[in-house]
Amino acid sequence: MSKPKLRTRLASLSFSEKIKILEKLRDREKAIAAAGLRRSKPDKDRATDGQEHAASQRTV
Amino acid sequence: MVHKQFLREAAEVTASRNFPLPLGTRPDLVDNHSVKATLEAINQMQADGVIGAYAIGGAVGATFYLEPAATVDLDLFITIPGESSGLVSLSPIYEHLKARGGKVQDEYIVIGEWPVQFLLAADGLELEAIACAVETDVEDVPTRVISAEHLVAIALRVGRLKDHNRILQFLDQEGVDREKLQKILERHGLTSKWQDFERRYLEGTR
Numbered sequence: 252m253s254k255p256k257l258r259t260r261l262a263s264l265s266f267s268e269k270i271k272i273l274e275k276l277r278d279r280e281k282a283i284a285a286a287g288l289r290r291s292k293p294d295k296d297r298a299t300d301g302q303e304h305a306a307s308q309r310t311v
Numbered sequence: 312m313v314h315k316q317f318l319r320e321a322a323e324v325t326a327s328r329n330f331p332l333p334l335g336t337r338p339d340l341v342d343n344h345s346v347k348a349t350l351e352a353i354n355q356m357q358a359d360g361v362i363g364a365y366a367i368g369g370a371v372g373a374t375f376y377l378e379p380a381a382t383v384d385l386d387l388f389i390t391i392p393g394e395s396s397g398l399v400s401l402s403p404i405y406e407h408l409k410a411r412g413g414k415v416q417d418e419y420i421v422i423g424e425w426p427v428q429f430l431l432a433a434d435g436l437e438l439e440a441i442a443c444a445v446e447t448d449v450e451d452v453p454t455r456v457i458s459a460e461h462l463v464a465i466a467l468r469v470g471r472l473k474d475h476n477r478i479l480q481f482l483d484q485e486g487v488d489r490e491k492l493q494k495i496l497e498r499h500g501l502t503s504k505w506q507d508f509e510r511r512y513l514e515g516t517r
Binding site for chain 1: 345346347371374375376377378379380381382383447448449450456484486
């Protein structure tokens, strides 16, 4: 099914059905967040990849 | 039913004594993981006179008209009964929900699993949006959703990137009545903002 057709089909669902999808999307977002794949905010103290690489080079 | 009624009454008594029930025995909001249950709690709050009219806005509101899009919260535009002065406190809402197991989290109150942001209708556009909201239901729980045209007007006024994106979705999916939208924009002084939006995003697409 083409993307526009799928969008139209999803948009034509009842509000109750859409809410069920929305709940599933939210559960998925929460599961991804809980898996620790995202940092909530950038850690300024953390060295960048480049800095870490340079440090490892020095210790060799 | 009797059990539910008992729990509700018990909660009212303990709330009035400022003595919270232990977690797991609180009524209404326990094991509430769905939007349906959250709306039931909100409808109860309306029946109890804590809030006046309400209508769902934001991404959940837009979902009524468009394809579902991931969101973490429920935006609720509300009026407060008998409110006439400029200074209005949302604390009665927070107290009411806290007594029923709701938890305050930043600008939200978490009702069951859903963080709800109560947005007090502060001007003509928002009051009109509540008044013109569309009646619907979520699994037989009655509720109201802001009209597509009012959602677009509010999104235009807020003007963040995600709001502009939502407007584009509405236009792309032909989810708004352009004539109705134009009248709303004129009534609330948003015409020049709309022209800016058109210049920025729609030039060359018509």
